[in-house]
Amino acid sequence: MRLLITGGCGFIGTNFIYLMQERHPDWKIFNLDKLTYAGNRKNLLKLEQDENSGYTFIHGDICDKKLVTSVLNDHKIDAVVNFAAESHVDRSINDPAPFLTTNTLGAQNIMECARSAGIEKFVHVSTDEVYGTLGPDDPAFTEAHPMEPNSPYSASKAGADLMARAYFETYKFPVSITRCSNNYGPYQFPEKLIPLMFLKAQAGEKLPIYGDGSNIRDWIYVDDHCTGVELTLLKGQPGKVYNFGGAAEKTNLELVHELIAILGSDESLITYVKDRPGHDMRYAMNYALAEKELGFTPAVTFNEGIRKTIKWYQNNGPWLEEVLSGSYREFMDQWY
Numbered sequence: 001m002r003l004l005i006t007g008g009c010g011f012i013g014t015n016f017i018y019l020m021q022e023r024h025p026d027w028k029i030f031n032l033d034k035l036t037y038a039g040n041r042k043n044l045l046k047l048e049q050d051e052n053s054g055y056t057f058i059h060g061d062i063c064d065k066k067l068v069t070s071v072l073n074d075h076k077i078d079a080v081v082n083f084a085a086e087s088h089v090d091r092s093i094n095d096p097a098p099f100l101t102t103n104t105l106g107a108q109n110i111m112e113c114a115r116s117a118g119i120e121k122f123v124h125v126s127t128d129e130v131y132g133t134l135g136p137d138d139p140a141f142t143e144a145h146p147m148e149p150n151s152p153y154s155a156s157k158a159g160a161d162l163m164a165r166a167y168f169e170t171y172k173f174p175v176s177i178t179r180c181s182n183n184y185g186p187y188q189f190p191e192k193l194i195p196l197m198f199l200k201a202q203a204g205e206k207l208p209i210y211g212d213g214s215n216i217r218d219w220i221y222v223d224d225h226c227t228g229v230e231l232t233l234l235k236g237q238p239g240k241v242y243n244f245g246g247a248a249e250k251t252n253l254e255l256v257h258e259l260i261a262i263l264g265s266d267e268s269l270i271t272y273v274k275d276r277p278g279h280d281m282r283y284a285m286n287y288a289l290a291e292k293e294l295g296f297t298p299a300v301t302f303n304e305g306i307r308k309t310i311k312w313y314q315n316n317g318p319w320l321e322e323v324l325s326g327s328y329r330e331f332m333d334q335w336y
């Protein structure tokens with residue numbers, strides 16, 4: 001298979017490329033990434049420097065029609081996995097425009113280019129956040145739940161999901177959509193809850209909890225999400241949506257207490273700060289369809305995954321230092 005991955009220098013894309021390279025050494029993987037603040041080419045330098053790895057990096061934007069078309073045709077791409085996105089909710093609250101540009105218009109652009117190039121399989125990576133929010137006693141989201149996005153980020157992702165649906169219905173374009181819950185694991189940018197709390201706890205800095213910390217997220221180890229995307233690529237039906245989750249619902253406060261316990265840090269660092277506007281109360285995923293049709297099941301328990309993740313961050317200080325510079329620092333100073 002000759003596979004185009006977009007956004008492969010980000011958190012999930014990096015983990016996905018390493019896993020696929022290990023599981024399918026015969027695949028040729030092309031990674032198209034714009035290298036925003038969240039993209040780090042060095043994550044995959046090992047593969048780039050190994051001429052037998054079958055991996056190629058291409059610097060560029062999914063919104064660039066000419067470039068995407070030539071990548072698809074010149075490299076004779078069979079299938080596409082679209083991870084590229086602006087992914088942080090707080091940033092989307094500060095400035096929604098780049099979210100609409102990449103997440104909605106960029107997704108439409110790459111689907112249009114892939115349709116023209118006759119691509120046989122396209123996986124669009126979406127999120128549980130398109131469903132909106134659940135109350136404490138509501139059943140978990142199924143794929144039939146209406147899309148009720150509450151942040152500019154989730155609205156921009158929902159826009160792409162609707163366009164993907166229209167491309168299938170109108171053109172029979174072979175797109176499948178994945179919607180997954182909160183990922184954690186190596187290479188996650190330290191603006192997201194788990195790496196941010198790790199970083200701050202290590203530095204003995206305050207741990208900012210939005211609101212009262214009762215918001216619930218369903219945590220999945222990144223490799224399990226990657227397996228879900230792989231299964232969708234190999235067995236997913238065109239036009240279908242597949243939910244993935246980790247069966248690990250926790251309030252933010254519970255999670256931060258667990259992190260503090262593992263790190264041997266100090267509970268007095270917990271600080272309650274102003275709530276995120278439009279903050280979704282709870283996400284929980286029903287992934288029975290993916291279990292039945294794709295054979296998906298989350299393999300890594302939270303207990304196991306969080307320890308692996310913390311170990312990775314402890315062993316990768318230079319990676320953290322590098323991403324903790326430039327525009328990232330400006331954003332963090334402005335937000336907190």
Ligand code: NAD
Pocket residue numbers: 006007008009010011012013032033034035036037038039040060061062063082083084085086087088102106125126127128157179180181182183184189
């Ligand atoms: P990330 O922010 O870590 O990485 C995004 C990557 O996309 C970066 O490498 C960036 O350079 C690249 N990119 C951004 N705009 C681009 C453009 N216009 N053209 C080409 N490349 C571009 O994001 P992530 O957490 O790895 O998320 C990957 C995908 O998974 C996103 O689509 C996100 O919506 C989805 N998702 C994430 C989670 C999560 O918990 N992180 C959960 C469910 C779904």
Ligand code: TDX
Pocket residue numbers: 087088089090126127128129181182183191192193194196208209210211215216217252276
């Ligand atoms: O400092 C913080 N304090 C805090 O209380 C941060 C950064 C977050 N939070 C809360 C907000 C959320 O309830 O923690 C929870 C998790 O926050 P994020 O890590 O920002 O993730 P979330 O908003 O849930 O979205 C994530 O999961 C779905 C990803 O960023 C999205 O890309 C993905 O689609």
